[in-house]
Amino acid sequence: MTNIAILGSERVASAIATRLKASGKDFVVGIVDPEMPSDRWTGPDTKFMSTSKAIAASDIIFNATPGETSVAFLGPLQPELAGKVLVDVSNAMRRDEAGMPIGLFYPDSSIAEHLQAALPDTAVVKTLNTMLFAVMANPDCLSSMPTVFLSGNEASAKERVRALLLTMGWQEEVIEDLGPITSARGPEAFMHFVPHIIANHGFAPFALSIAR
Ligand SMILES: NC(=O)c1ccc[n+]([C@@H]2O[C@H](COP(=O)([O-])OP(=O)(O)OC[C@H]3O[C@@H](n4cnc5c(N)ncnc54)[C@H](OP(=O)(O)O)[C@@H]3O)[C@@H](O)[C@H]2O)c1
Numbered sequence: 001m002t003n004i005a006i007l008g009s010e011r012v013a014s015a016i017a018t019r020l021k022a023s024g025k026d027f028v029v030g031i032v033d034p035e036m037p038s039d040r041w042t043g044p045d046t047k048f049m050s051t052s053k054a055i056a057a058s059d060i061i062f063n064a065t066p067g068e069t070s071v072a073f074l075g076p077l078q079p080e081l082a083g084k085v086l087v088d089v090s091n092a093m094r095r096d097e098a099g100m101p102i103g104l105f106y107p108d109s110s111i112a113e114h115l116q117a118a119l120p121d122t123a124v125v126k127t128l129n130t131m132l133f134a135v136m137a138n139p140d141c142l143s144s145m146p147t148v149f150l151s152g153n154e155a156s157a158k159e160r161v162r163a164l165l166l167t168m169g170w171q172e173e174v175i176e177d178l179g180p181i182t183s184a185r186g187p188e189a190f191m192h193f194v195p196h197i198i199a200n201h202g203f204a205p206f207a208l209s210i211a212r
Helices: 011-022 051-056 067-081 111-118 133-137 155-167 181-192 194-201
Strands: 004-007 027-031 048-050 060-063 085-088 093-095 101-104 123-126 148-151 175-179
Touching: 004 011, 004 051, 011 027, 011 133, 027 051, 048 051, 051 067, 060 067, 060 155, 067 085, 067 111, 085 111, 085 155, 101 181, 111 123, 111 181, 123 155, 123 181, 148 155, 148 181, 155 175, 175 181, 181 194
Parallel strands: 004 027, 004 060, 027 048, 060 085, 085 123, 148 175
Antiparallel strands: 093 101, 123 148
């Protein structure tokens, strides 16, 4: 039996929760202050709980919090996260004084690698970060199903995440296992494109895909 937690309560967390619910999967949602969920939560009715309680109740945990603060946020939770799978969907950019993205937060590395280093007893798997949130939950919404990447050091953890992606509507042939956690650098670098795509097309759903 897989117990799933989602950390965060905004667009990504809501989208993942909506799809898990539609797929018949139970989940809990962990947030910093369970009394104060984000008013951007658009997922199904749920009882919010503290981050620690949500992690304790689960063996697969989605990180749907900002990538810039994920290591500082999750690193201290090393004991709670030991032995679990952390599905990292986060992205992170450095920004200028006007808030405009100017480069990757971890140039020459990745959030996923930093999380794995901070959480040595946790299997970090990077996935789903190369698309707008609407696509994560609805892979059929584009003209063709985009690629969804997997990066992680533990094959068994990646298999569990692959199985979860399949239940969320992803098809086996679009799942691309890139290899170890260092391979998350590629998908995370997609953020260089994102502000320009949004500037051109607004928030119309989009995703990175490998064509063959
Ligand atoms: N939006 C997209 O289309 C998209 C696509 C791909 C990947 N991503 C990535 O997915 C993640 C979530 O994105 P999002 O757009 O849903 O929202 P977000 O603005 O990145 O924040 C999501 C949640 O993170 C929590 N949070 C905020 N600051 C925090 C901190 N300092 N420490 C711990 N938790 C904090 C908040 O939850 P609480 O309720 O607990 O306060 C908030 O609801 C981000 O890393 C983003 O880069 C987003």
